[in-house]
Amino acid sequence: MGIWKTLSAGVHGLFRKREAEQELDEELRDYLDKSAAEKMRSGLTREEALRRARLEMGGVEAVKESVRAASWETRVETLWTDLRFGARLLRFNPVFAGAAILSLALGIGANTAIFQLLDAVRLRTLPVKNPQEIARVVFDRRGSRSGNFSTRYPDFTYAIWEQIRDKQQGFSSVYAWAPVQFNVSPAGEVHNVQGLFVSGEFFETLGLKPALGRLLSTADDQPSCASAGAVLSYSYWQQEYGGRRDVVDGKITINRHSVPIIGVAERDFYGVEVGRNFDVAVPVCAEPLINGENSQLKSGIGWWLSVMGRLKPDWTVERASAQLRTVSQSIFEAAMPAEYNASNAKSLLAAKLVAKPGGSGVSDLRESYAQPLCLLLALAGLVLLIASANLANLLLARANAREKEMAMRMAVGAGRARLIRQLLVESLLLAGIGAALGALLARDLSQVLVASMSTLQAPLFVALRTDWRVLGFTSALAIFTCVLFGLAPALRATSVSPGLALKEGGRGTTQGRSRFGLRRVLVVSQIALSLMLLVGALLFARSLKNLATLDPGFRRDGILVVDIDFSARKLGTEGRRAFSDELLRRVRGIAGVDAAATAAIVPLSGDGIGHDILAGATGDAPEDVPVAAFNYVSPGYFETLQTPFLVGHDFDEHDRLGSPNVAIVNQAFVDKFAQGKNPLEFKFRVRRLMKTSAPYQIIGVVKDTKYTDLRENREVIVYSPQAQNEEASNDAQILLRSSAPLAGILSAVKGTAIQADPDADITFYNLHRMIDDGLIRDRLMARLSGFFGMLAVLLAVIGLYGVISYMVARRRNEIGIRMSLGADRRSIISLVLRESVLLLSIGLIIGVALALAVSSAASALLFGLKSHDAATLIIATISLAAIGLAASYLPALRAANLDPMDALRNE
């Protein structure tokens, strides 16, 4: 109650300030009158009595001041005055204030944003109950597995998962899951969403509750899969169904199969994969239904599931690991794929199962982005350091200018504490605005970062939260810098006698050496650090350029990839081949299509097929069989992608099933297998999924091309005719080249496909765009490090400019004397530039040394150049030196244009 009263009285007091002052005046006058009247009674004259009364009181103003000090609102008032004064000073120095606030905001914003992302991708735990109890079952490094790998985490086959579930002891329950894409469009163009196959234990093990309806349980995941239902994620429910509660009675189409929706998952649950968001989850048992003949579950060698579980209360990851090791062999024996031969089985049995912590989820993103993000955080940290140094420099410069002001205010009676308080408020104002802008910036910046890491095919989902710890830390650093360097003038001015400070400030040519030294150190370190950042930026930019301009061995531009899925026609193998050929024929007939071909693998799409190569037409397989990348293509593939033939010719319509096996290989194949012999006479056999083929005849050799990744070394590739592939898939993947606008071609192709099959699923993408998406990490690094590098250089140049200008201002007198003694403009300019050259060279030397010492951290992310790239170092050094000299030329010119008389007279 007391506090409330004081508070309300105080607020009241703030608003009735004048009235309160009048009342106080009146009250004190009354007191004086009464006191004087008392004294007059003892015989004093009126004047004398009043005088004595005043003396006794000790000054009306002093009493008033102490009454005012008794109330808290006065302190608020002085603070307000200080703030207003500070704001006015900043307004009078907009350049100073702008530079300081902007550098703080950028430094704080960038650090916070990047840390947020790093935290989300790398450090945060899953949004489930007791995430520390979650562990993942994986293979240790021994042994090897062969078969058909799909999904992002192809750890286990279905049979092995069943064995793990039955034989493990360390987990109270385990579940299997696999991330996939579901086509939810009922007809026509494909609409993919992020799908999950989950075993019945999934939701219960994670301790999740439904937001609506019910979640999948073990009863839903039975081999018969009679009651298969779909669970939607909360965000998908909101976004696609507007949060309607009747979705539970509805159905969703998944790969053309209607599946009832049974519930919606918890609001914050995005799945167990960091960086991805699931939309729809269905039980594992529904996989054969949804994937049809491509089912991984039915195939003994389909590796597609990942297994995780919740540890029993008294079990550690190590103990669970040890238990899994002991049962590994019996698990593999029981789940041995029927397709395996003796050597496959042997290498599988050599492997062991282990557990590893899974509380922070599974993430392929973590592997690919943890290092770049750490590096970016380090770069942003350096920028913050440079920004702080800049701020310190600016504040020091201002401090010098204000020393006289401080001394003057001390001389007229301002208290030391009062002065310090005022400067503190000013510094905090600066830091506060900077930090607030930084926080705003961080929010937008992290969104931009996430957006720039997403691609159409792999949208990135990151649950971003403003990280108050980082924001707090970076802001604290800013405030510390501000306070430390902002207070310098107050501390200095108040520690010497005002008279001395005033006198010295009046006419001094050598004063302030020590402070000036500090400013030079700051500028030198700024230059050194910004050189490092510039080197980093150039390295990443050149690496990106190397990748973007790399010749992949085929044409990137003007290639459209169309996938037409005609499973709805339910054709047999022959029918599929014929329909696919028909589609290709019709697409080739479209006006504007220059060339078209079908291919099983689109280069650089990330997909790949690998088969064992057995050299020679006969003979046993050696112990260690080499593997080659495969592609099944139609005639015209090389023409479409403009990959040149080195020897031989393309496939033609005579290469069919039943005719002799033919192949086209690339140069790398020839170098590896034919070794100097005529490649057209070299024979080899192919072992596909444990079966060895009849001998292949090479009919052509093409230039090397990239297969899955631009960064890969020379990949050995074998092309085999689509028509000789025993399996024919339910879709035609057509690559077409056109110089016409792709939009027009696109609708024409769509029309053609619909005409041929009204039920077809059609997917399009642009090859160039897809390859660019593959470079997203490199582009992110190049852009951000470029941004940081430019920022750093800008800040360093501002710092250098400030110091040189300051030096010129300080040495006006000296320059005036030199000029009047006959120094010409050139010698004055060189006098000033000498200083700048000195600072620049020291900074650059230190910077080069630092860059050499730490740049190896980036080497894993670079392509086509070393981290100690000499050209990069030289370019960075020369450009920074040039920019620095240009920046100091301005103050040098100003010095040279001084009027000597003016400079001497006016100090």
Place this chain on the structure above:
Amino acid sequence: MTDTSATLVQGTLDMLILKTLALEPLHGWGISQRIQQLSHGVFEVNPGSLFPAFRRLERAGLLECAWRTSENNRRAKYYSLTRAGRQKLRSETKEWERQVAAIARILQTAS
């Protein structure tokens, strides 16, 4: 202020003001005179501490004030005790007596 007047123990000024006002509402000068009289001139109260004390007590809700016209037709600010002020005075007096008695006992046994 003068050598003869004793320095008030910290916090006792508030109690003395409350005590003075327990009898009747008074203005600033009156309060200072009353304290001086009642203490037989031992305590002389300086306006520099008296007026801040008024403000403090008023804020704490122990005093209330009203403007009245005094004898010579001038407006004067009269302070009086609130209910909370009376309670505070009672509890403070009790506490003070307890402390004084304790100190007295210590001093007696010590001598």
